Amino acid sequence: MTEIGTVLYHFPVLDSTNACAARLLSKIRLKPGTMITADYQTAGRGQIHRGWHSAPGLNLCLSCILYPDIRPHEQFQISMVVSLAVQELVAELCKNKPVTIKWPNDIYVGDKKIAGILIQNSIKGTEITSCIAGIGLNVNETDFPPELPNPTSLKLESTESHYRHLQLDDSIDINAVCEALTEKLNHRLTFLQSRTIQLQNDYQQVLYRQGTLSCFKLSQNDRRTGTIQSVDDLGRLQILWETGEPGAYQHGEIEYV
């Protein structure tokens, strides 16, 4: 079974831990569960060709290499595993606050984003040949660039009494956070394939804005109001529009407003 974190490569500076993982994978076969971390990324990558901001030395930037034994049409399971692991850790540290997964895999505390996940799968035919699961978790950053819409961090959301076991001087120990997350990831990985229904149920339980009337943008001139019903097996967001029409959308086809 894949054990995340038994091999760890740590770098003070990298362009991106996901990019580094991809470069390594193009040359050698890395041990399943290999982890790459960096104190600072000069070209952190986000979803849909966006970047990822993380101030030097303040946050967790990590990528894990997996070789999941699932078919390409099941790849949303990886997203659920990783986002549930991060959600669980953040929820433990931000007790009494709503910690949710904004579809497909952003982690929110209230209406603020605390972590982002970028999963990059390599697919050949009917096989996922490798998967790079990148996680950016804001830990000690408290002053974010103004252009970021709604960022937050563990330091801003958690209280000392909840992070005392992960404390280092005045801040939260990023290595300890990484270890705690590794444990959650290893636990959640055991759900892959065999406990899909439980993964789906757990994911729906903490789905941001589920059941709440919300506004979405489908294209420049197409904004609609509807209610999130669930996420289907293929990872599509299912919405019931206020017109009574149902819809199912892939990542990138729809945006929250």
Ligand code: BTN
């Ligand atoms: C997003 O919300 O857009 C996804 C952000 C993912 C950021 C992490 S940080 C570690 C890993 N390396 C990267 O370049 N990106 C991911």
